[in-house]
Amino acid sequence: METKGAMVMSGGVLLLLLAFTCAAYNDAGELPPISRRSFPKGFIFGTSSSSYQEDVRIMKEMGMDAYRFSISWSRILPNGSLSGGVNREGINYYNNLINELLSKEVQPFATLFHFDTPQALEDKYKGFLSPNIINDYKDYAEICFKEFGDRVKHWITFNEPWNFCSMGYASGTMAPGRCSSWEKGKCRVGDSGREPYTACHHQLLAHAETVRLYKEKYQFTEEAIRQSPFIRDNNLNRRSAKLSSIIQNYLLLGIQFQLGPGGGGRALQKGRIGIILNSEWFVPLSQSKSSNDAARRVLDFMLGWLMDPLIRGDYPLNMRELVGNRLPKFTKEQSEMVKGAFDFIGLNYYSSSYAENAASSWLHIYPQGLRELLLYIKENYGNPTIFITENGVDEVNNKTMPLKEALNDNTRIEYYHKHLLALRNAMRDGANVKGYFAWSLLDNFEWADGYTLRFGLNFVDYDDGMKRHPKNSAHWFKKFLREMKQG
Template sequence: RIADHSTGDVAVDFYHRYKDDVKLMKNIGLNAFRMSISWSRILPRGNLSGGVNKEGIAFYNNVINELLANGITPFVTIFHWDLPQGLEDEYLGFLSPRIIDDYKDFAELCFKEFGDRVKHWATLNEPYIFASGGYDGGLTGNAAPGRCSNRAICAEGDSATEPYIVGHNLLLAHATAVKLYRENISRLDVRAAQRALDFMYGWFIHPIVYGDYPRTMRSIVGDRLPKFTKEQAELVKGSFDYVGLNYYTGNFARHVVSSGGNVSSATDIKASLSTEANGVSIGTPTAVSYFDDYPKGLHDLLVYTKERYNNPTIYITETGMTDGNNITKYAIDDDGRISFYNGHIRAVHRAIEQGVDVKGFFAWSLLDNFEWGSGYTQRFGIIYIDYENDLKRIPKESADWFKNSLNAK
């Protein structure tokens, strides 16, 4: 029952005008937008057996992509009261436990189609209002499906029981979707992490240990990945005395659905990597957004190398922390760098105690220097270089820390 007897068939025509609306958001300076997925727009009959509306999927993909292209993060509500009429007609919607599986299928479809870009989900919008307003007359008695005990306003319903049944099924539908997301999406992310390791690390260490590329690369890249001849495989296999390992930070990995667009070595990984997930940093943030202080990542990579690649001799040939191009009095007071090295050296010791064959550790770097890509905007050194004063060398506190640590051996 709508106060002015109107319908939402057109509403504000966001369906056709979303690009203009996103421009308005960007002009205002918004960085997030809350939206919902219309259940019947992607599942016209409410369930998978009734078919998937590809045009509906495409619409939401377009909206999400437009938001992201304009620096706006989508926050997506899965169910905002628009229950498909087919499910209401078939079994009275949320009055039946059958709704739980259909809601789960709807949520899973959303996760599958949009989850590579949507990282913030809400399962239900205002469940109290939905249960009370739709099944007990609620605050105003005008919510769908309009069931209650008062026959003056409701043809059917039982205000004494139905709101609680609906609330119960809402909770179970919510929990089922959350369980699905945590289990299935997490498994996909675990596989994404392994793919990232295979493409970024295994690409070069796997051939020198085993004589071929990782199977993950072979299966994804196919004929685009060159094949070693028998003689080449024999030449490559075992062609090392030690592994030089450079490590700076760890990343969360998330599974990415292939967009079907341009193919590259980056898209072959089918994973997005970031030091932040769901608002949580993987380690201690530093001056550079893509470098977190995360010593556990070094420990885990060393143990992984031992177990997967027959425990080769390893030298840590680079690890270090950058800070901004600070003036001298701030740059030499680098407690953060001391904490970084202390944590990472301890991580190496733990790995050695677990049998990893680490023989040495090199800090990056002795001197602040010219960095590929960053030029002089970042400083990794334990010795400060005064670029404005004849390249004068000034030891930072981290240099003193190394001196004291080495002398304490």
């Protein structure tokens, strides 16, 4: 299961996306002083923070064995950087959540960034438009590794860079709400032709730097040690039998392995780290070459924008030819660092190009697209380890609908049933999928759509203390998981 949640003010600091969501910017594009009074009474951003113990109990009762949650950067570092100090209250909250999950045998999957750039860094140097954010992000990630890495064994650096960059910097429909003037006057500042590529470039570099940090200082697998600066700088034979024997002895005994000055002495965490990409599947309008080329081109600009650098060390040829000098270039060192910088890829899939409409205009129900997308990744990107990290469907939040009727979500049951069948078929065809997360455990705050849509397996009553009520889909999932475990 997956969900997100943070109170409107996180340790007394403001998140950029909250300011954007509540249209807090003035006509000059400036952010005036904001306090709790700036937001509607009772406003909650997300639904999980306030009732995490109840939510973990629901997961256990449903038979869930893993939970993906996001850590709020500003909740850890109020100023976005080490200079502002660490918020121990935030650390304590996530420690309590992680411990609660493990006590119920639910494995935590921690997402380090889910669109929530600290407002302080947006004000200081325009957030992900500046390369300065790379080191600040890496510092934040390292605090999380130190504080939670003894229990969190699956780390996700960024959730959906494509959405963050294209909607935050091209269309302006998400934070930080930047776009060119031609976007119907939606934005006060921005450059839709350049900024999305700059922001995504910096996210890729921040991701790669953080993966390297984790592998060299915290992961401590045999391969991580072989790739360490200590082995490299001393020209040791990475494949020698003697070195292999030494490494295995250290790993078996759980001894700290010193990788060089300032680079060792950490406990064996043995976790895995990856990134989450989102993509639709695109069906050619016809069988003509132009239609097939168009489908491949749009995949390159969505999935390939991030996947090509991670697999091949550079952006897709389609992007390089069409975007030209507006697309940043990797140095040779950066290319080598980004290439292969993951243990797994998270894939968020909701929709494809054609089929029956769901409540959201962008969400079309096409289960076959999940299978086709997974097999495309298998054939074109070397069949990496994949977790399906989001998959789900919504309905409109009709406030006049009686509760009993709102819990009757048979369309969602059909959606999950057909997508899980498509996933099974893809795995039978060789797709290397290791796990699946539904979006979402709870009805939630859906970014630009706010609380107008409901994705949850469990209904959240926003007018009655955020009470949880299982929908029919929750009962269906519980039965499905029980039968799976029984074989």
